[in-house]
Amino acid sequence: MTGSVDTAQVVAARVEQGELIGAREGDVAVFRGVPYARALRFSSPRPAEPWRRRSATEFSRAFVQSADPDSAEDALYANVWTPDTVASLPVLLYIHGGGWQVGAGSVPTFDGAHLAAAGGLVVVNFNYRLSGFGWGLHEDLADPETGLCANWGLQDQAAAIRWVAENIAAFGGDPGNITLCGTSAGGGTAWLLALRAEEMGIRRLISISAAHAAPPATSLTPEDSRRVYESIAAELGTSVAGLRDVPYAAFHTAWLAAFAGDPGSRRVLSGREYRGPIRDGVTMPEFAHVAPTPSIPVMSIHNSTEGSFFTDPLSPSFPPAPPVPVGEAQLVRAVRGVLGKLSADVPAGLAEKCVRAYRAAAEDEGLPSDPRTLWTEVWGDALFRNRIVRLAERHARLGTTPGYVMQFAHPVRAPHYGTPHDATSKFLFGTYSHPMNVAQFGDRPAERRVSTLFMAYVASFARDGVPRAVGAPQWPEFSASRPSTLILGGPAVARVDGVPKLRQLDFWREVP
Incomplete structure (x- = not known):
């Protein structure tokens, strides 16, 4: 989504993909709806397509969720608030919560302007894939380039961290001083990503009200995940691989139906409360409660x-x-x-x-x-x-x-x-x-x-x-x-x- 802004308030930043035109609003400059990656359904995120000059004054759509009729699959966008585009300020990268099912960086609660101005920080948030589009596992959905077949939302989050590390200097942020922060579902995945702190370039972790994933409450077992994708594919008259091509609303409706009602009546026993990251041995090698504790503050x-x-x-x-x-x-x-x-x-x-x-x-x-x-x-x-x-x-x-x-x-x-x-x-x-x-x-x-x-x-x-x-x-x-x-x-x-x-x-x- 694009927008216009009074030329007196225009502020520009050049990232790897091209020039961004944001807006100065009060004490901060704001860049909204910045593509940090692109993704085909059930595929690992790829680098965002380049552009020459792009307006960054309006939020992107939220990722697919029932309560938002304007939500869409094309939703891998970030938002940046910065007090000074030519400084070298600490960076706070925030992962929103919502049970891995709802939420977006555009939610007014997560507006980073006050925190950026008061704290002297560059504040970044972003959207990632949700529900069955983002948190599942099936080998028939393996990405031909990466071989990964699970946790596409977690892959999006890792891609956002890499994008920030590579581009945040253009917004006045210090790429060597990134603190990862998240709440609820975002707090749980922030903890998991912090276990790869050295690889990801994360210096510190703030985990708030973390929903730590583990079956049967907050994660599907691989076996149960396979069963859900296979049953949905049968319902929709296709194969598991064919789920890439069905209308997104049809898949989303079928996914929600698989977990509706009393947990005791469902086709699977895990994922009883939320469907978060699945232990696949690669994107999520282990659950937080048995993995090593983070090596950063x-x-x-x-x-x-x-x-x-x-x-x-x-x-x-x-x-x-x-x-x-x-x-x-x-x-x-x-x-x-x-x-x-x-x-x-x-x-x-x-x-x-x-x-x-x-x-x-x-x-x-x-x-x-x-x-x-x-x-x-x-x-x-x-x-x-x-x-x-x-x-x-x-x-x-x-x-x-x-x-x-x-x-x-x-x-x-x-x-x-x-x-x-x-x-x-x-x-x-x-x-x-x-x-x-x-x-x-x-x-x-x-x-x-x-x-x-x-x-x-x-x-x-x-x-x-x-x-x-x-x-x-x-x-x-x-x-x-x-x-x-x-x-x-x-x-x-x-x-x-x-x-x-x-x-x-x-x-x-x-x-x-």
Whole structure:
């Protein structure tokens, strides 16, 4: 997509493929809809086609997703915000989340202008392939040039990193100082890509509310992936290789149908909650929880109530939240439903044991123990916080680089509650006051202070690997045995303490 801009605001940058015409907007220059790669369906990304002079003032379309009728397969584009096109500034490359199914760099929440200006950073985000177009595996879809047959979205992300390393100097960025950052699904794949930090040219990692992929909850097994592609091909009257040529809407509809409804009724047992990266031995050699810890400095962030994104009836989560449990029997059923996201076979009595463990921990710590709160805590810990904290502990124990842990705790406004999954992005990018966010997150001095500190810590970390902010506590390297978690948000605004609600996580040590 192209656009025009007042000539007084025009700013140019020359990348490998050709000249880009962007726009100066306030304190930053912005280049939108920049092709970083091109891809045929189920093929590895190729270098973008060259151009002579290209307008970069409008976002590209999002990649195919049901809620966006304007979305399209031609979507491998990046967006760049820079304070100074002739400087050599630290680079923050951001991977959006959305369960590997939705999202785009054009979402207003991820507008990089505030962070770029406040932090003195070049901020980049981008689109990548989603759902069955981006996250699957089948040998009949092997690329004739690369031989790769899986994780096309992960391949896109790697291509974006390479494009940034090769071209970011044209925007005033330092190609030798790239920090990779991502939230949720993007946080999980950022972690995987950071395992190849030296190869990719990544200097630091910021992983936020990471959805770490592993079957059966958040990744398909290779066997199940093959079965889904083969069954869809049969439904559409073609071969697996022939799926490259069917209308994209037909394939997308069939993919969504394969994972619709109750997980127990599906044709496969893995990918029960999300369909993310698949362990193929090449693009993803191993899952994060068994792979070596990253060899670069790591900032690991989670929210205080990750689960409230999914249990708040007013949340934008998809599918919508189930009814809030009332009473013990409903609570046990609700918790069993969460456990069912992690396993096709929930042992008898495990849900009751989970409720007892969480209630005892809450009561001992003086925390609420009503059904909604316990259900919310279980949901958030099961899918996010448990593995995030455990990986941070392992990095502190086995890693050779500094690790920093933050619990983001700034509460949302009533009738919303807690600090839900993905609350962080509104404050990292300073977009909490955007019309799509302000009703939930507010626009008061407290929000401005939290966002200012968040940006400062992140910008400092991206600059030299040490997170610091003026007028805020020194953030020590993480150790599970002493107070070293930065709690950002809440009455104290910023403080250092031990890992909150650590006892609740003890339950998961006993769960395979």
